[in-house]
Amino acid sequence: MKLTALYDAEGTIIAGVFQPTGQYDRPVPVPVASDRNSSVGTFDIPASASKLSLEDLCLSFRVDHASKSLLAR
Numbered sequence: 001m002k003l004t005a006l007y008d009a010e011g012t013i014i015a016g017v018f019q020p021t022g023q024y025d026r027p028v029p030v031p032v033a034s035d036r037n038s039s040v041g042t043f044d045i046p047a048s049a050s051k052l053s054l055e056d057l058c059l060s061f062r063v064d065h066a067s068k069s070l071l072a073r
Contacts, residue, residue, distance in 0.1 A: 004042045006033060011062035016054060043070045
């Protein structure tokens with residue numbers, strides 16, 4: 001599973017949406033960066049976090065700019 005996330009310059013996830021893998025026939029909302037201090041990216045969810053709710057995932061992880069991956073807080 002993947003997470004598309006809107007995050008700030010410090011890597012704090014502001015908004016996110018799970019991205020389905022495989023075939024999916026419905027539209028998926030995607031956060032959009034609206035200023036220069038935020039970015040959007042799609043990241044693999046670590047196996048250890050695969051059972052977390054979206055809220056818990058966004059609060060428990062941050063985006064690492066260098067590796068472009070999710071890191072536990």
